[in-house]
Amino acid sequence: MEKVVLMHEKIVDIIVGESKEVNKKLKNKISVELREAAPLFGENGILDSIALVTLLVAVEQSVEDEFDFPVILADEKAMSQKNSPYQSIGALAQYVGSLLKE
Amino acid sequence: MENLPLVMITGTRKGIGKYLAHYYVEKGFQVIGCSRSSVDYELANYQHFCLDVINEFAVKKMFIDVRRTHGRLDVLINNAGIASMNHVLSTPMNTVRKIFDTNVAGTFLFCREAAKLMQIKQYGRIVNFSTVATPLKLEGEAVYAASKAAIITLTEILARELAPLGITVNAVGPTPVETDLIRSVPQEKIDNLLSRQAISRLGKFEDIANVIDFFIQEKSEFVTGQNIYLGGVS
Ligand SMILES: NC(=O)c1ccc[n+]([C@@H]2O[C@H](COP(=O)([O-])OP(=O)(O)OC[C@H]3O[C@@H](n4cnc5c(N)ncnc54)[C@H](OP(=O)(O)O)[C@@H]3O)[C@@H](O)[C@H]2O)c1
Numbered sequence: 010m011e012k013v014v015l016m017h018e019k020i021v022d023i024i025v026g027e028s029k030e031v032n033k034k035l036k037n038k039i040s041v042e043l044r045e046a047a048p049l050f051g052e053n054g055i056l057d058s059i060a061l062v063t064l065l066v067a068v069e070q071s072v073e074d075e076f077d078f079p080v081i082l083a084d085e086k087a088m089s090q091k092n093s094p095y096q097s098i099g100a101l102a103q104y105v106g107s108l109l110k111e
Numbered sequence: 112m113e114n115l116p117l118v119m120i121t122g123t124r125k126g127i128g129k130y131l132a133h134y135y136v137e138k139g140f141q142v143i144g145c146s147r148s149s150v151d152y153e154l155a156n157y158q159h160f161c162l163d164v165i166n167e168f169a170v171k172k173m174f175i176d177v178r179r180t181h182g183r184l185d186v187l188i189n190n191a192g193i194a195s196m197n198h199v200l201s202t203p204m205n206t207v208r209k210i211f212d213t214n215v216a217g218t219f220l221f222c223r224e225a226a227k228l229m230q231i232k233q234y235g236r237i238v239n240f241s242t243v244a245t246p247l248k249l250e251g252e253a254v255y256a257a258s259k260a261a262i263i264t265l266t267e268i269l270a271r272e273l274a275p276l277g278i279t280v281n282a283v284g285p286t287p288v289e290t291d292l293i294r295s296v297p298q299e300k301i302d303n304l305l306s307r308q309a310i311s312r313l314g315k316f317e318d319i320a321n322v323i324d325f326f327i328q329e330k331s332e333f334v335t336g337q338n339i340y341l342g343g344v345s
Contacts, residue, residue: 059275066227070178079171083223 020102021045027067035060045099051090061095072105080108115141117181121164121221122191124150126290130316132157143177164191164217174224183232186327187225189218189239194255196295207254214258226273235278236327239266243286243344247307263338270336279335283322286342288314309343
């Protein structure tokens with residue numbers, strides 16, 4: 010259990026780190042200080058699809074380097090305004106965690 | 112060595128892919144190739160991966176390896192492909208699935224993973240393979256020609272989706288070239304095909320490399336979503 014929590018925290022750290030990188034190029038910035046609650050994409054999101062894709066690729070690559078395991082952040086509902094697994098940093102972290110557990 | 116342009120070519124064991132691997136190494140590129148079986152040649156600045164282009168996990172692992180070693184990818188040439196000569200009434204579903212998987216899904220998977228790597232430098236050139244069998248509506252090649260038509264549409268739309276990342280996506284459509292791919296096509300069919308080209312001869316490997324050279328030049332940055340058929344076919 011502890012291990013899972015630690016892993017989740019690590020993933021959140023990675024996403025926050027990559028969000029800061031992506032923020033350098035964004036006018037509408039991701040509120041990284043909110044950590045898991047920071048909206049990304051969808052109804053309250055601030056990313057357009059190209060910014061979202063840039064963030065996902067960066068997260069995918071960092072997660073692969075950290076956990077030494079291939080992950081593919083591709084989801085049928087990715088571009089859905091309502092059910093995207095990329096609505097917030099927390100949701101994205103959950104999603105990444107579920108891929109690593111598979 | 113790290114500054115050599117880096118090109119990935121699929122299907123390098125034989126045929127056009129093998130020629131292209133040698134051609135680009137000779138031109139001073141660092142070449143990464145792949146095919147299901149290993150290759151019977153060794154080249155300086157050539158690295159081979161044994162994998163099936165539709166095995167997502169294996170392909171992903173190769174891309175991770177390339178990213179860790181090189182941190183970039185300049186060019187992707189999606190050459191791996193299979194064909195089948197058959198009448199529609201005697202074509203098994205298994206053949207249909209295999210052709211669409213290898214030609215369409217394989218090309219898609221490589222475009223997706225390559226684009227992730229190319230966007231790091233906001234630069235990339237992708238070249239896909241179509242065929243003159245599509246515009247010539249070649250009887251006996253319905254499934255193959257349809258899969259290549261899909262590749263053209265994929266090329267056109269990816270060109271738009273990937274343009275903001277500095278990546279161009281184009282396709283080259285060879286005429287018949289003497290490789291194993293067309294060995295099962297009867298001579299009479301080949302002759303008939305050649306007679307329908309504006310320039311009625313078999314294609315050469317050099318003809319294909321010439322079009323790819325044009326697409327992958329740095330200064331071809333304003334050329335994307337295009338398909339060039341050889342031999343004057345349109
Ligand atoms: N030759 C022609 O007349 C002609 C005309 C128009 C277009 N084209 C196109 O040109 C491209 C190359 O054709 P070619 O004539 O060189 O064919 P080929 O001689 O049959 O060679 C095909 C190559 O692709 C590899 N390959 C096939 N399936 C694969 C898979 N699932 N995963 C990884 N590698 C795979 C093969 O290696 P392994 O078997 O080891 O995997 C081989 O190296 C194809 O896209 C074809 O459609 C050819």
